[in-house]
Amino acid sequence: MQTDLRGRDLIGDLDFSKEEVETVLDVAFDLKRKRALGESHAYLRDKVLAMLFFFSSTRTRGSFEAGMAQLGGHAAFIESKTTQISHGDTPKEIGEIFGRYFDGIAIRHVDWGVGNGYLNAVAKASRVPILNMQCDIYHPFQCLADLMTIIEKKGRDLRRKKMVVSWAYAASYQKPMSVPQSLVLQMPRFGMDVVLAHPPEFKLMPEVMEQAQEQARKFGTGFEVVDDMEAAFKDADIIYAKSWGAMVHTPDANAGAEIIKKYSHWITDERKMALAKSDAIYMHPLPADRNIEVTDGVMDGVQSVVYDEAENRMHAQKAVMALTMK
Numbered sequence: 001m002q003t004d005l006r007g008r009d010l011i012g013d014l015d016f017s018k019e020e021v022e023t024v025l026d027v028a029f030d031l032k033r034k035r036a037l038g039e040s041h042a043y044l045r046d047k048v049l050a051m052l053f054f055f056s057s058t059r060t061r062g063s064f065e066a067g068m069a070q071l072g073g074h075a076a077f078i079e080s081k082t083t084q085i086s087h088g089d090t091p092k093e094i095g096e097i098f099g100r101y102f103d104g105i106a107i108r109h110v111d112w113g114v115g116n117g118y119l120n121a122v123a124k125a126s127r128v129p130i131l132n133m134q135c136d137i138y139h140p141f142q143c144l145a146d147l148m149t150i151i152e153k154k155g156r157d158l159r160r161k162k163m164v165v166s167w168a169y170a171a172s173y174q175k176p177m178s179v180p181q182s183l184v185l186q187m188p189r190f191g192m193d194v195v196l197a198h199p200p201e202f203k204l205m206p207e208v209m210e211q212a213q214e215q216a217r218k219f220g221t222g223f224e225v226v227d228d229m230e231a232a233f234k235d236a237d238i239i240y241a242k243s244w245g246a247m248v249h250t251p252d253a254n255a256g257a258e259i260i261k262k263y264s265h266w267i268t269d270e271r272k273m274a275l276a277k278s279d280a281i282y283m284h285p286l287p288a289d290r291n292i293e294v295t296d297g298v299m300d301g302v303q304s305v306v307y308d309e310a311e312n313r314m315h316a317q318k319a320v321m322a323l324t325m326k
C-alpha cells in the first residue's frame with residue numbers, strides 16, 4: 001500500500017501509480033462502509049476545498065460538495081463567470097491566491113486545447129493539491145468511480161474481462177473525450193482487455209493512445225481498436241458506451257457536428273446489449289441523451305449500473321481528498 005499521497009495533485013490518470021490507485025480504492029471502500037454504518041469520518045475537519053467550474057455539472061459538484069461536508073470540511077462553489085478571471089486573473093494568480101485560502105483546488109475546465117493546460121498552470125503556482133474535476137484530456141475521478149463499480153460488480157480479479165469502451169451517437173453537443181481517454185489509460189492496469197470502438201473520425205488523442213497501449217503491454221492485457229459497435233459488444237463483460245466529439249479529426253465544431261449526424265445507428269439498445277455476455281454490465285458517466293445515445297430500456301434495465309457509478313464518484317473523491325489534503 002502506497003500511503004504517501006499528501007500534497008499530491010491528481011490531474012492525469014497516470015499521476016498515481018497502480019499501487020497508489022489501489023490505496024485510493026481501499027480507502028474509498030472503507031469510507032463507503034463507514035457512511036453506510038453512520039460512522040463519523042471527519043478526516044478533513046477545518047479544511048476547505050475550492051471548486052472552480054468553467055463548465056456545468058450535476059454529479060461532480062454534488063459529490064465533491066457532499067463529500068467534503070462528510071469529511072468534516074467545507075467546499076466553496078466558485079463559478080468562473082462570477083470571478084475576475086475574464087478581467088485578468090491569470091492561472092498563476094489563481095494558484096498563488098487560492099493556494100493560500102484553500103487546502104485543495106478542484107477545477108473543471110473542458111475547453112478543447114485549453115483545459116488541461118489551465119489546470120497545470122494553476123498547479124505550478126499552487127502550494128495545495130490540484131484535483132481535476134474534468135478537463136479536455138482526462139476525467140480521473142469518473143474513472144476511479146468506474147473502477148470501483150466494476151470491482152463491486154465483477155470482483156477484484158478482472159484479468160481477461162472484456163471491457164468495451166465505445167463511442168455512441170449524441171447530437172446535443174460535441175462532448176469531451178476525457179472519459180474514454182481516462183478509461184483506456186487506467187483499465188489495462190487492472191487486468192481488463194480493452195476494446196475501443198468508434199467510427200473513423202472519432203479517434204482519441206494519439207499521445208493518449210500510445211500511453212494506453214504502453215499500459216496494456218506493461219500489464220499484459222489486450223488492447224484493440226475497432227470501428228464496429230456490434231462486433232465490439234460480442235461476448236463483452238462490461239459495456240461503456242458514450243458520445244464524444246470529433247476534435248482530433250477536425251477542430252471545426254460545425255464540421256464535427258455534421259460528422260456526428262452520419263452515425264445515429266451507434267445507439268446502445270437491447271439488441272446490441274444481447275450480443276454481450278448475459279451478465280454484462282452497462283455503464284455511462286451521465287448525463288446521457290436518452291433514446292438517442294442509449295435506450296431507456298438499457299439505461300433503466302437490470303444490466304445498468306449507472307446509479308452505482310454516480311454514487312461511487314463521492315466515495316472515490318472522498319478517498320483522494322482525505323489522502324491528499326490531510
Ligand code: CP
Pocket residue numbers: 056057058059060061134142285286287
Ligand atoms: N459524470 C459527470 O462528470 O457528471 P457531471 O457533468 O454532471 O458532473
